[in-house]
Amino acid sequence: MYNWLIAPFSNNEFMRNALVAGILVSVLCAVAGTFVVLRGLAFIGDALAHGVLPGVAGALLLGAPGMLGAAVGSAVMIVGVSFVTNRSGLSSDTAIGLLFVGMLALGVIMVSRTDSFNGDIVRILFGEILGIRAANILVLAIAVVVISACVALLYRPFLLLCFDPEQADVSGFSSRRYHAIMLVMVAATVVVSFQAVGTLLVFGMLIAPASAGALLARRIWAMIAWAIGIGATSVYVGLLLSYHYDTSAGATVVFVTVCAFFVVLVAQVAGRSVARGLRGPVSASPVGAT
Amino acid sequence: MSAAPLSATTLTVGYGTDPVVEGISLTLQPGESLALVGTNGSGKSTLLKTILGLIPPLAGSLEVLGGKPGTRPKRIAYLGQAHTARFVVPIRAIEVVRMGRFAALGLFGRTADRDRQLVHDAMAHMEVTHLADEPLRSLSGGQQQRVYLAQVMAREADLLVLDEPTGGLDVAGRERYRELVEMALARGASVVTATHDIGEASGCNQVMLLNRRIIAQGAPEDVLNTSMLLQTFGITLQGIQHDDHHDFVIGEMPHGHDHGHDHSH
Numbered sequence: 001m002y003n004w005l006i007a008p009f010s011n012n013e014f015m016r017n018a019l020v021a022g023i024l025v026s027v028l029c030a031v032a033g034t035f036v037v038l039r040g041l042a043f044i045g046d047a048l049a050h051g052v053l054p055g056v057a058g059a060l061l062l063g064a065p066g067m068l069g070a071a072v073g074s075a076v077m078i079v080g081v082s083f084v085t086n087r088s089g090l091s092s093d094t095a096i097g098l099l100f101v102g103m104l105a106l107g108v109i110m111v112s113r114t115d116s117f118n119g120d121i122v123r124i125l126f127g128e129i130l131g132i133r134a135a136n137i138l139v140l141a142i143a144v145v146v147i148s149a150c151v152a153l154l155y156r157p158f159l160l161l162c163f164d165p166e167q168a169d170v171s172g173f174s175s176r177r178y179h180a181i182m183l184v185m186v187a188a189t190v191v192v193s194f195q196a197v198g199t200l201l202v203f204g205m206l207i208a209p210a211s212a213g214a215l216l217a218r219r220i221w222a223m224i225a226w227a228i229g230i231g232a233t234s235v236y237v238g239l240l241l242s243y244h245y246d247t248s249a250g251a252t253v254v255f256v257t258v259c260a261f262f263v264v265l266v267a268q269v270a271g272r273s274v275a276r277g278l279r280g281p282v283s284a285s286p287v288g289a290t
Numbered sequence: 291m292s293a294a295p296l297s298a299t300t301l302t303v304g305y306g307t308d309p310v311v312e313g314i315s316l317t318l319q320p321g322e323s324l325a326l327v328g329t330n331g332s333g334k335s336t337l338l339k340t341i342l343g344l345i346p347p348l349a350g351s352l353e354v355l356g357g358k359p360g361t362r363p364k365r366i367a368y369l370g371q372a373h374t375a376r377f378v379v380p381i382r383a384i385e386v387v388r389m390g391r392f393a394a395l396g397l398f399g400r401t402a403d404r405d406r407q408l409v410h411d412a413m414a415h416m417e418v419t420h421l422a423d424e425p426l427r428s429l430s431g432g433q434q435q436r437v438y439l440a441q442v443m444a445r446e447a448d449l450l451v452l453d454e455p456t457g458g459l460d461v462a463g464r465e466r467y468r469e470l471v472e473m474a475l476a477r478g479a480s481v482v483t484a485t486h487d488i489g490e491a492s493g494c495n496q497v498m499l500l501n502r503r504i505i506a507q508g509a510p511e512d513v514l515n516t517s518m519l520l521q522t523f524g525i526t527l528q529g530i531q532h533d534d535h536h537d538f539v540i541g542e543m544p545h546g547h548d549h550g551h552d553h554s555h
Contacts, residue, residue, distance in 0.1 A: 037378070038378055038379050040378075153397070153398070154397070156389075156392045156395070156397060157397070159379075159381075159385075159389065160389060160392060162378075162379050163379050163381065163386075163389070164370060166339075166342075166344055166368070166370050167368065167370065167389070169342075169343070169344055169360070170342050170343075170344070170360075170363060170366060170367075170368040170393075171363050171389075171392050171393040172363030172364070172393050172396070173392070173397075214378065214380060217380045218380050218382060218425050219380055219381065219382065219385070220379070220380060220381065222380070223380050
């Protein structure tokens with residue numbers, strides 16, 4: 001048992017770093033992902049995660065840090081979506097779709113122009129959790145502190161925004177301003193997390209644990225706590241499975257996370273059915289009727 | 291409070307460049323109530339949202355609590371109709387009522403004993419104290435409406451803007467709501483209500499009948515008559531006078547004969 005559950009981490013520095021980084025990504029994505037789920041930002045979250053590709057590719061072309069390129073890519077996404085939505089009168093979904101596809105295509109075009117990118121593109125898309133270094137862990141740790149502090153300080157407007165944007169405006173908290181801050185928070189989470197789990201998979205970490213948390217929690221703080229627990233457990237289980245069965249570490253982690261959501265959902269549905277069964281059928285006839 | 295809480299002159303409200311109601315002029319003094327009555331799409335909610343500063347006025351002037359709309363968040367309370375995201379958000383009833391204090395507390399203000407007392411009193415008044423720890427999504431429509439009304443009450447605002455406040459309420463809930471409004475008016479607050487309920491409107495100081503234009507405006511006894519209600523709703527409504535309020539029924543009164551004229555009570 002020790003050899004299966006503990007030894008992969010105690011004997012392997014790469015695995016230890018991956019576990020620490022993965023848990024930090026879980027915390028970060030749980031905090032930001034909770035508001036992605038509550039505010040219905042899944043599509044923009046997905047688009048941000050994919051839209052950073054040309055930014056990262058451009059940074060690599062120029063020899064700049066990938067994270068800087070990702071930040072630029074996500075900024076272009078947010079500004080572009082706002083511009084199209086405000087100036088065209090089209091829905092934000094349409095604007096997000098246009099930017100999403102455009103940025104993804106641009107990223108692939110940039111990558112396809114350079115043969116040496118082939119290895120990098122896989123790393124960008126699927127991450128390199130086993131290649132995480134101490135500096136990456138430090139950046140993730142700082143991001144956890146900053147994003148958590150941001151949510152703690154802005155809890156009131158964020159709660160109002162998720163609950164009813166009009167009520168936020170009437171209460172003196174501009175829904176536009178705090179929506180923009182929320183988007184920047186999600187973008188920052190994507191930017192610092194993509195090195196661990198990749199741009200394609202970070203979206204799964206954003207929404208799967210938070211969605212499972214939404215099923216289980218009665219309060220927002222509890223939802224965040226559930227999401228952290230489910231995300232961190234999934235990281236541990238995913239890394240173990242990846243180690244023992246020689247599968248892609250990042251993809252396995254995210255797959256386990258999504259499976260965890262379905263386990264919670266099925267358990268909840270089954271629990272309700274059992275509870276209904278225990279209560280017994282509702283009689284259509286009045287008591288004593290013959 | 292020196293200035294009228296609500297003052298509009300030849301105001302036009304609408305969306306984008308499309309006017310919904312034009313030429314609105316009104317003044318509401320402290321301790322007064324105004325009912326906006328009309329069918330769906332008649333412009334009631336559009337006017338409310340303009341008063342709140344959620345949409346800009348298209349023409350004319352509008353002053354709310356002595357300033358431009360949307361500039362006095364601590365002094366205004368709002369009960370809206372559509373709450374699309376509420377069932378997703380894991381939140382308990384007491385937290386919804388606590389949100390009523392957010393405008394007064396701002397971003398970083400600490401919740402004081404007085405805030406807790408206001409929340410407690412509002413929940414007690416709306417008789418939802420026993421539901422405080424229940425998830426909002428587990429409550430019935432009427433219970434949720436009571437919780438939202440408790441939130442409005444906890445704000446202790448000078449202007450209450452209420453869109454269909456009695457929707458889903460049972461008889462006891464309506465009574466608690468009526469008391470809530472009376473208490474607000476008694477402490478000098480003003481109340482603007484959008485409603486389909488003509489009986490409720492008959493208890494207000496002023497009534498405005500809307501049907502994408504102003505059909506009539508004035509005291510309830512001058513405005514709520516069969517002819518005006520026919521223009522507003524497109525159906526015949528008859529008032530029945532009780533001691534303290536009117537009830538309205540659809541169609542002619544059952545007199546057993548046809549006079550061919552109005553039956554105003």
